[in-house]
Amino acid sequence: MQDNVRVTVVGAGVVGCATALQIQQKLPNATVSIVAAHTSPDTTSNVAAGMVIPPFIPDTTLSSQKQWFRDTFSHFLRLIKDHHAGIYLTNGYQLYNATYNEIPFWTADVFGLRAVTNEELAMFPGCSHGFHFTTLKCEVTTYLAYLMHRLTALGVNIIEKHLCDLFELEGQADVIVLCAGMGSAHLISDPDLCPIRGQVVKVYAPSLHTFVRVGDGITYIYPGAGGMVTLGGIKAAGDGDLRVRDSETRDILARCFTVMPFLKNAIGDSKNDEFALKDERKNFLCNSGCVKTTWGRDHETGWRVGVGLRPFRKQVRLDRLWLRGSQGQRMRLVTCYGHGGGGISLHWGSATEAADRVLDWIQDPEGKGVQDAWPANRIPAKL
Ligand SMILES: Cc1cc2nc3c(=O)[nH]c(=O)nc-3n(C[C@H](O)[C@H](O)[C@H](O)COP(=O)(O)OP(=O)(O)OC[C@H]3O[C@@H](n4cnc5c(N)ncnc54)[C@H](O)[C@@H]3O)c2cc1C
Numbered sequence: 001m002q003d004n005v006r007v008t009v010v011g012a013g014v015v016g017c018a019t020a021l022q023i024q025q026k027l028p029n030a031t032v033s034i035v036a037a038h039t040s041p042d043t044t045s046n047v048a049a050g051m052v053i054p055p056f057i058p059d060t061t062l063s064s065q066k067q068w069f070r071d072t073f074s075h076f077l078r079l080i081k082d083h084h085a086g087i088y089l090t091n092g093y094q095l096y097n098a099t100y101n102e103i104p105f106w107t108a109d110v111f112g113l114r115a116v117t118n119e120e121l122a123m124f125p126g127c128s129h130g131f132h133f134t135t136l137k138c139e140v141t142t143y144l145a146y147l148m149h150r151l152t153a154l155g156v157n158i159i160e161k162h163l164c165d166l167f168e169l170e171g172q173a174d175v176i177v178l179c180a181g182m183g184s185a186h187l188i189s190d191p192d193l194c195p196i197r198g199q200v201v202k203v204y205a206p207s208l209h210t211f212v213r214v215g216d217g218i219t220y221i222y223p224g225a226g227g228m229v230t231l232g233g234i235k236a237a238g239d240g241d242l243r244v245r246d247s248e249t250r251d252i253l254a255r256c257f258t259v260m261p262f263l264k265n266a267i268g269d270s271k272n273d274e275f276a277l278k279d280e281r282k283n284f285l286c287n288s289g290c291v292k293t294t295w296g297r298d299h300e301t302g303w304r305v306g307v308g309l310r311p312f313r314k315q316v317r318l319d320r321l322w323l324r325g326s327q328g329q330r331m332r333l334v335t336c337y338g339h340g341g342g343g344i345s346l347h348w349g350s351a352t353e354a355a356d357r358v359l360d361w362i363q364d365p366e367g368k369g370v371q372d373a374w375p376a377n378r379i380p381a382k383l
């Protein structure tokens with residue numbers, strides 16, 4: 001196949017935008033487009049806290065996770081000098097309140113990691129040990145605007161369209177790259193993709209500059225741009241409900257105030273939440289099952305509350321596949337989805353690999369030995 005191929009990326013969250021950008025950079029003669037049901041600020045990526053601290057993904061090789069994390073970290077480091085990219089250095093505490101002896105894989109790459117002192121621990125009731133370090137924070141809505149600006153500057157066409165079936169793209173693309181996060185469940189047969197529901201509360205606390213994360217992110221306090229702080233978290237596996245739950249807001253606040261009692265005094269007037277005023281969103285879940293984020297307001301405090309579904313797979317699906325149709329037709333496919341709670345921290349590295357899978361299709365268009373995949377709910381009975 002020539003390098004002037006037509007490549008369509010499905011999805012405009014961080015994974016889709018980064019993948020499209022890297023494909024266009026590696027293949028300047030290709031015609032790259034993005035088709036997405038929703039673009040920023042309505043993707044799951046927009047609700048993410050945006051901390052560059054990845055969870056461990058059980059069946060994805062550790063070497064891949066380390067590589068994707070390092071690539072993403074280096075990519076973000078290059079962007080901190082660019083005020084329009086929404087990337088900042090941030091420092092704070094990873095704390096534990098139970099016996100925990102494992103050292104997370106990402107500790108090798110963040111800056112200035114050291115054990116916390118007893119004086120520091122005294123600030124955080126219930127925590128017994130942990131680390132202090134510097135990592136990066138991504139303001140995802142700003143970062144997605146930056147990526148989309150770069151994409152359009154390179155000539156990538158971004159089309160807002162909800163697909164019910166990937167075969168709607170038949171004849172329009174030589175290679176399709178599926179980066180639809182949790183929406184992939186409606187497009188490709190995949191029993192292993194499962195939502196992990198998350199809910200976060202946004203408060204205005206401009207005097208707070210240090211982040212705190214407890215355990216595997218069960219409770220977190222992440223200061224961001226404009227004095228806004230993200231409080232979390234909720235990690236409910238198998239729960240696909242996008243409605244805001246007041247009970248969970250109360251639970252998040254109670255846990256954050258327990259870990260960091262002085263947070264209560266740091267929170268300012270929510271009227272200063274300029275982002276909220278600009279970014280208010282109604283509860284939304286398309287009839288066709290296409291996943292969007294939800295923004296609401298807490299009834300008691302007026303604070304902004306966001307809900308999103310992490311697209312979890314034990315193994316990120318990064319594959320080169322034939323997508324088979326019911327009439328015997330087939331399309332060349334690359335998949336890159338299933339990053340769970342680590343999509344911001346890993347996206348750039350996994351997008352590099354997804355772009356390489358597209359190059360594999362160009363070098364080997366016949367794809368003998370490449371495995372088959374099927375549209376959602378359409379696996380032939382004989383398989
Ligand atoms: C509360 C919360 C906090 C989080 N915090 C962090 C964090 O601090 N750090 C971190 O690394 N990760 C975090 N995550 C995880 C992160 O948000 C995800 O891993 C990441 O956003 C996944 O990105 P994505 O591009 O794969 O999917 P998405 O952002 O969901 O994008 C999917 C795209 O596909 C499109 N699409 C879907 N279905 C269709 C269809 N049928 N037709 C056309 N287009 C379609 C969508 O419209 C969208 O454009 C958090 C997640 C949540 C919910």
Ligand SMILES: O=C([O-])CC(=O)C(=O)O
Binds near residue numbers: 051213232310340
């Ligand atoms: O765990 C964290 O620190 C934040 C996060 O990624 C999430 O809520 O998914």
